[in-house]
Amino acid sequence: MPLRRHIANAHADQCLFDRAGQVRVAALASATSLHGSLGDLRGRSVLIATASQLTSALALIELDGVARRLTILPPDVDRAHLPALIADADIDAVVFDGGAPQEGFSHVPVRIACASSLVPLDDGRFDEVRTEWVLLTSGTTGVPKMVVHNLAGLTAAIAPQPQTGPETESMVWATFYDIRRYGGLQIFLRAILGGASLVLSSAEEPVADHLLRLSRHGVTHLSGTPSHWRRALMSPEIGKIAPRYVRLSGEIADQAVLDHLRTAFPHAAIGHAYASTEAGVGFAVNDGLAGFPAAYLEGVRGGVEMKVVDGSLRIRSPGAASHYAGAHGGELLDADGFVDTGDMVERRGDRYFFAGRKGGIINIGGLKVHPEEVEAVINRHPQVRMSLVRPKRSPLTGSIVIADVVLKSSCKRAEDEPTIKNDILQLCRDALPRHKVPAAISFVPALAVASTGKLARRG
Amino acid sequence: MSIKLTIIDQMQQVAREHGKTLAPLDDDLALLDSGLDSLGIAVLVARLEDRLGVDPFTASEEMQFPVTVGDFVKAYENAAAPAHR
Structure with a gap:
């Protein structure tokens, strides 16, 4: 009809x-x-x-x-x-x-x-x-x-x-x-x-x-x-x-x-x-x-x-x-x-979890990383609003994982940033194999969201 | 902190995070015998870019990757801004 x-x-x-x-x-x-x-x-x-x-x-x-x-x-x-x-x-x-x-x-x-x-x-x-x-x-x-x-x-x-x-x-x-x-x-x-x-x-x-x-x-x-x-x-x-x-x-x-x-x-x-x-x-x-x-x-x-x-x-x-x-x-x-x-998707126990896009994979010396699985761990930190994980060229491993992180507005104190950075890295180390742990974290004021409403991921 | 000390400090930090033990460092030691594997060194390079504001290895296509710890430190000393010298 x-x-x-x-x-x-x-x-x-x-x-x-x-x-x-x-x-x-x-x-x-x-x-x-x-x-x-x-x-x-x-x-x-x-x-x-x-x-x-x-x-x-x-x-x-x-x-x-x-x-x-x-x-x-x-x-x-x-x-x-x-x-x-x-x-x-x-x-x-x-x-x-x-x-x-x-x-x-x-x-x-x-x-x-x-x-x-x-x-x-x-x-x-x-x-x-x-x-x-x-x-x-x-x-x-x-x-x-x-x-x-x-x-x-x-x-x-x-x-x-x-x-x-x-x-x-x-x-x-x-x-x-x-x-x-x-x-x-x-x-x-x-x-x-x-x-x-x-x-x-x-x-x-x-x-x-x-x-x-x-x-x-x-x-x-x-x-x-x-x-x-x-x-x-x-x-x-x-x-x-x-x-x-x-x-x-x-x-x-x-x-x-x-x-x-x-x-x-x-x-x-x-x-x-x-x-x-x-x-x-x-x-x-x-x-x-x-x-x-x-x-x-x-x-x-x-x-x-x-x-x-x-x-x-x-x-x-x-x-x-x-x-x-x-x-x-x-x-x-x-x-x-x-x-x-x-x-x-990846099965863990009686649930499936989304791991990212086919082809959106970062290759770290032959090991695969879905940016989204790392972002999910970073986003668990209570001070984090959102994050974008992306590859950075590396002479030794082809690529390396780095992360841009937006903190919640409630914690805009610059002196807290090194502590938060360490906490996020610790969270990643506890939850992820070491090639998936970001080599560097940058705090950014905002992340670009494309007109589709999705996080803008560069090529 | 001098560039060399910053590098050694970060090497120790990365080794700790990756559960590795660093060999006694001297200039002639091959970088890959330092106790850091290639992932560890890749992480080290990213951290040093954060600290020193420069990555001497990905800036240029032809750059030879240093074989020894001494070459590695020298690459940073050559690339660093004058304020760091």
């Missing part, structure tokens, strides 16, 4: 909020953000290339079931890749906002403006089509891969919820993600299908202002990456929000960040979910512990099957994408229909 039909009975309070304003979802039943041009997009392969997340959200609701294919352009994609993306996805229409399309779209035949100020919709009845949804991966180099989903798959992990009742009417979702990435899109769909309002993020907004805005809207359900959450926990305004549900995804949730969130939100349900653009949502873990129970690999859970091949997690799921569009993808599914996630 297309998104537009999901909102046919939206309650009057369900809104999409952004920094600048708000749109009542119910208004879309008889009005349009596409200013009279909805019919022109029928059956087309449409690129959603708006500057604002709000107009992207409106266009998605309106065009699902109308367009043949919706390709969602995240804000940080290198414009040099546009011609390849437009060719590979057979794009013949673009939706933009802010008065004029950005550069790079002059050859697209149909260009339609979208605005959060709605105009009356003459006739919103169309023959419904099954729309393909295309999401872009966030690889660091080259043309992003175009991952083809449909709405049924994208919503496979979302439990059906009653559209009315006091529980949903008081539910307000928000995410630190941009909704044009998989993790954020999940939250957008959760809110729309669940009849809940959604507070959108803004890349330019300071964290404190964002938290105050979430507080004003009474956010009850909040999602982000562990890096998003660590950054939020550094803000004094974190105390202004009181979500009932806290969700982490997109990066490894280590025990330290789960514990910090437990302390900050003693009454919230805290869950970390595993998902990827290609594999969809694999599972959610709600016991407050890092990693996931080994039992998750047995049988089929919520339609999802998982196995570990050469240390890497593979997932077969109704939520997985079907293929890559165009020439830059390769095979998305293996012969048995599993997606190789490239996320390395």
